[in-house]
Amino acid sequence: MADVDFHSKQDDSDLSLEGEITVPGVAKSDDELSTLDEPVKDTVMRDLRAIGTKFFHVLYPKTSKTLLKEWDLWGPLILCVYMAMMLQGNTSGQPEFAEVFVIYWIGAVIVTLNTKLLGGNISFFQSVCVLGYCVCPLAVALSVCRIILIANQTTALFVVRFLFVIAGFAWSTFASTAFLGDVQARNRKVLSVYPIFLFYFIISWLIISHTH
Amino acid sequence: MASNASLDVELGLNDPGKNKDELQFHDFPLEDEDVEFEVKNSHIHKFSDFPPTAESDEDDSTDKSELLKEDKKTSSFWTFEYYQQYFDVDSKQVLHRIAGSMMPLPGRNYLVSHIRPNPDLYGPFWICMTLVFTIAIAGNLANYLQSASTQYEWKYDFHKVSYAATAIFSYWWLIPLALYGLLWWRGTQSSLHYSFLEIICVYGYSLAIYVPISILWTIQVSWLQWLLVTIGALLSGSVLLITFWPVVKEDAKQVAITVMALIFIFNAALAVGFVLYFFHVPSTSASSTIAPTTPNVSLPVLQHLHSRLDMQANTNNIAQDKSPTVNPANSQPFALGTQGTKVSNDVPMGNLKPAPMNSKLSVDSKGTNHAVTNEIKPNEKRPQTTQHGDTMKGNAKNVDNGIKKS
Numbered sequence: 325m326a327d328v329d330f331h332s333k334q335d336d337s338d339l340s341l342e343g344e345i346t347v348p349g350v351a352k353s354d355d356e357l358s359t360l361d362e363p364v365k366d367t368v369m370r371d372l373r374a375i376g377t378k379f380f381h382v383l384y385p386k387t388s389k390t391l392l393k394e395w396d397l398w399g400p401l402i403l404c405v406y407m408a409m410m411l412q413g414n415t416s417g418q419p420e421f422a423e424v425f426v427i428y429w430i431g432a433v434i435v436t437l438n439t440k441l442l443g444g445n446i447s448f449f450q451s452v453c454v455l456g457y458c459v460c461p462l463a464v465a466l467s468v469c470r471i472i473l474i475a476n477q478t479t480a481l482f483v484v485r486f487l488f489v490i491a492g493f494a495w496s497t498f499a500s501t502a503f504l505g506d507v508q509a510r511n512r513k514v515l516s517v518y519p520i521f522l523f524y525f526i527i528s529w530l531i532i533s534h535t536h
Numbered sequence: 537m538a539s540n541a542s543l544d545v546e547l548g549l550n551d552p553g554k555n556k557d558e559l560q561f562h563d564f565p566l567e568d569e570d571v572e573f574e575v576k577n578s579h580i581h582k583f584s585d586f587p588p589t590a591e592s593d594e595d596d597s598t599d600k601s602e603l604l605k606e607d608k609k610t611s612s613f614w615t616f617e618y619y620q621q622y623f624d625v626d627s628k629q630v631l632h633r634i635a636g637s638m639m640p641l642p643g644r645n646y647l648v649s650h651i652r653p654n655p656d657l658y659g660p661f662w663i664c665m666t667l668v669f670t671i672a673i674a675g676n677l678a679n680y681l682q683s684a685s686t687q688y689e690w691k692y693d694f695h696k697v698s699y700a701a702t703a704i705f706s707y708w709w710l711i712p713l714a715l716y717g718l719l720w721w722r723g724t725q726s727s728l729h730y731s732f733l734e735i736i737c738v739y740g741y742s743l744a745i746y747v748p749i750s751i752l753w754t755i756q757v758s759w760l761q762w763l764l765v766t767i768g769a770l771l772s773g774s775v776l777l778i779t780f781w782p783v784v785k786e787d788a789k790q791v792a793i794t795v796m797a798l799i800f801i802f803n804a805a806l807a808v809g810f811v812l813y814f815f816h817v818p819s820t821s822a823s824s825t826i827a828p829t830t831p832n833v834s835l836p837v838l839q840h841l842h843s844r845l846d847m848q849a850n851t852n853n854i855a856q857d858k859s860p861t862v863n864p865a866n867s868q869p870f871a872l873g874t875q876g877t878k879v880s881n882d883v884p885m886g887n888l889k890p891a892p893m894n895s896k897l898s899v900d901s902k903g904t905n906h907a908v909t910n911e912i913k914p915n916e917k918r919p920q921t922t923q924h925g926d927t928m929k930g931n932a933k934n935v936d937n938g939i940k941k942s
Contacts, residue, residue, distance in 0.1 A: 345567075349703065415691060416691075417691050417692060417694060417695065418691070418692070418694055419692040419694040423694070430917075438623070438658070438662075441616075441617070441619055441620050441623040442620075442623050442658070443623075446870060509626075511626035511627060511628070512625075512626050512627060514627040515625070515626070515627055515628070515630060515658060519662060519665075522662070522665065522666060522669070525669075526669055529669075529673055530694075533676065533692040535691075535692070
């Protein structure tokens with residue numbers, strides 16, 4: 325009996341290995357006929373549509389595998405430049421453009437490395453892609469905050485800003501854990517989710533304390 | 537056939553690396569009941585403990601430390617797997633270690649009881665990261681609470697993050713490095729030997745108590761802040777002391793006590809530094825006036841400034857005092873020059889308007905310093921100025937040059 329159990333386990337792991345080989349999206353793009361003939365507009369539009377689809381999946385995190393299939397770093401780059409431009413301040417004490425940029429990328433890299441070191445079953449850039457795209461709700465909250473900041477500041481408006489940032493933070497964390505939660509073994513799930521939580525918490529702090 | 541089977545099972549028990557192969561070989565139905573019993577035991581012992589994703593033997597955390605040592609040798613320093621062994625913990629283990637780092641129990645060595653089989657870097661690293669940001673955020677919050685009552689001109693200071701990170705990460709690495717070097721240098725004969733990784737691990741976890749404390753430090757009550765410092769330093773400090781006492785106790789008594797005192801003092805100094813720098817701003821920090829820099833200015837500079845003063849006085853004379861306004865660039869050297877010659881004792885530094893300054897200076901300096909009177913008074917002739925001292929001669933030459941240029 326014991327032997328049979330062991331062998332069934334090993335068969336499972338073999339199966340999952342086989343399944344994984346077919347997952348990366350490279351094969352899919354190979355199947356499509358050559359993109360050399362098509363107009364540039366079509367190519368650009370297809371890429372833009374792919375980016376848009378990813379943003380939609382982040383804002384509406386229902387299916388968990390779509391974001392993992394084909395990673396790109398365009399969305400994270402756009403979000404990062406946008407947030408760094410919005411958050412930079414020229415007075416002393418506020419973060420520079422480069423500091424926001426570095427926090428964004430280094431933070432994503434450290435969180436990814438942490439997932440990998442804990443034995444997570446995900447490729448490096450897939451994780452960076454997901455973490456980058458999941459900042460999207462916080463970027464929306466930042467836009468709202470910037471609009472609110474045009475008006476004269478009162479306590480009520482601060483509360484509104486605070487609620488928006490909290491909502492964005494919760495949304496970001498929820499979306500990223502929906503995508504990245506399954507890659508870790510069960511007894512280590514908390515360990516891999518905590519750094520993600522911290523990462524989005526820091527970005528939320530940058531947004532809420534930006535007052536000029 | 538039966539004897540062969542039993543032999544294979546024994547091999548499987550001794551050598552886990554070959555275990556899979558041996559057990560695959562054991563698919564045959566076994567007649568001997570004793571042998572089957574042994575196989576069952578070995579199966580339960582070996583394979584129920586593997587995490588499902590684990591392909592290599594390195595992730596076998598519950599096995600003996602002998603295995604771990606063997607694996608450390610096999611995986612190279614440059615491979616990713618080498619670092620994975622330092623993150624080989626699960627959630628309960630980390631929580632257990634964090635809780636243990638806050639509760640000193642006499643007689644329970646924290647390193648041996650909590651860390652020993654496999655020291656990790658996950659906990660220490662993320663505790664330090666968390667502490668950096670809680671201190672930066674809570675420090676800003678404390679600053680805001682202080683400024684809220686007086687003036688609403690508050691700006692958050694992002695760069696507290698870098699100061700906190702520098703302090704915490706250097707404490708986390710430098711103190712264990714020094715401690716490890718000291719232990720290695722003293723060459724203790726005790727049976728306990730702490731590796732560098734273990735010391736780093738203990739030090740990282742010992743900072744965990746400051747995470748909740750740093751949030752509580754935002755409450756701007758002075759005695760509460762100092763109470764929290766005392767609690768944190770006592771709890772985590774005594775865990776450190778209990779942990780490191782066994783390795784140094786067989787050394788000379790003075791050395792042992794010094795090491796213990798240093799460990800405790802550094803830990804407490806970190807906490808005190810946090811409070812004083814990030815949270816505890818004294819209430820009377822209002823006066824931020826620009827201090828005059830004359831005491832540090834060297835003599836040639838003063839003379840140069842002085843000559844510009846003369847020039848200005850003369851040009852004023854030339855212009856017949858028609859222009860009441862002097863631009864700030866000229867007025868500042870004016871003020872500096874007058875203080876350099878110790879004339880403007882009565883003149884307030886903030887008063888930089890030219891017309892009253894001139895009159896006041898001439899009145900004040902009449903009794904005290906004749907040379908300056910000569911310079912300042914617009915109607916005096918220059919040859920009189922040159923009669924007073926060597927430096928004044930130099931000044932007069934400068935004035936000459938200045939006038940020719942203008």
